[in-house]
Amino acid sequence: MNAINLLKSVTLALALGLTASVAAAPPKPSPEGFDHYMVLMAAGTLDLSVSEPAPGVTGCNGLFCDGEYFQRVIMGRDDAELALFTEDAKDFFAARFGIDVDDPTLAGRISFGLFMTNPDWQYRMYTSSDTRTPSTGWPVRDGGYVLMVMDPEGVELGGEFEGSVAAAGSVMFYGNYNILIGKGRATEELVMLFKSSRPAQIQPDGSVALLCELEHEDWGSGFAAVSVANVPLAGNLVQGVGRNVLTFPRYPGAH
Template identity: 35%
Template sequence: MKKSIKNTMKLLPALLLLALAEGNAVADSNKTPTDLDKMLVYISTTPFTPIDGTFMVDGMMGDGMHFQKEVLKRTDEEIAQDRNNAIDFFQSRFGISVTDPRVHFSGFEILPELEYRAVVISGENVPPKGWPVHDGGWMVIVMDPQGIDLGGEFAGTHVTPGTMFVHANYLIDKKPTPVLLNYQAKRPIVPDTYGSFQVNCEIFSEQYGNGQAIGGTLPVALPDGRMLINTRNIITFPPFGKTAAEILSVEAQ
């Protein structure tokens, strides 16, 4: 027994060095990339049962009020203001009137069953499973089989049916303090023939400043009737990195 204890004591320095090395490796993995102030990564890899073929609470008939009232804890007045802000945004950026019968306008909330999670927040010790991301807000979907012509910043651009536009929020259930990010579509979200789509959104955060999200969703129908939304989303602050931000700032002067 004494010999065993003695041998263990001899190993302690090596074990401590190994533990420190592993700790440093974890810390290094959480570091912010050199040209950024902050980086976040979201993923969804959990199968779920779709609602009328969608990944939204209550499907296409949902209004997103659970997200607004229960998740964001907004008052009726705050919800009405946010809705009006979204309507103004869709009109100014894309030239879309939400009363146009060729489009569908509504509130939305992404199904919690997707287990959309923030698995990386640079500078933070994120648990292996990540923190839950609540995703919801306001959207417009083109319903006309012929598509529509956009206006605003995209005047003259024709988009196909199923094209989406969003003005919404991410609430990351980070402990001990949640993180709220506001986002809005930088360009139309156009699905391809396989139902996949790329998302490019502007991000606004009181905590991190202005950023951008670039993500992709490649839905997979599973044999048991469930679906895998298969989303990967990378968010960076500032939007294009600090080097590009400096160049853009100089050119704007």
């Protein structure tokens, strides 16, 4: 083998090795005291003029889209399963925040409905203690129910927040993460339930910080700290800026 061919062989080998390491970085050890952890980020560009960014995904207005596609297609829920999920969500909001979403006196003071995150936000899992993760990450699909306070005077809370008032722009969530891991026939879905620990206040610039409890059928209870600080660009474009750290358990020694 001459020098040129040798150089080509070495370069190719290095390139293949680098590609392999980038394409499938090994799992990261969990921090001491934790069984599982993940880092999710979003850095896609949203076009506010696009209401249907992907086939079947409709009703998008910035970060959130209509949630029917998420429930029916991604989670695969039929009418009965979706009805049960809806009742669970209503029970959660009533128990934690003392809000009965069907209370006629709250009509116009709150909004309540299904949502899914806009796929153009490019929400992805980049680090995990449980799976090899490529540099491009694994797609994170999430959706469920969002409850938002619309009344300028706020809404008085009950449940675990008896005596508190949720200001206009406060949001509370109940839903699922569905992370698509792998490619082709080797894909699997990592599904978790999330539910707001407390009301989160959307700031005037649209940013928001969320604290959520997590549930996984095998890992038990966990915790997620989410921040969204999207940046307006020219025209109808918005640069996505999302960060989310998830751990199981919530803290060392928790059950």
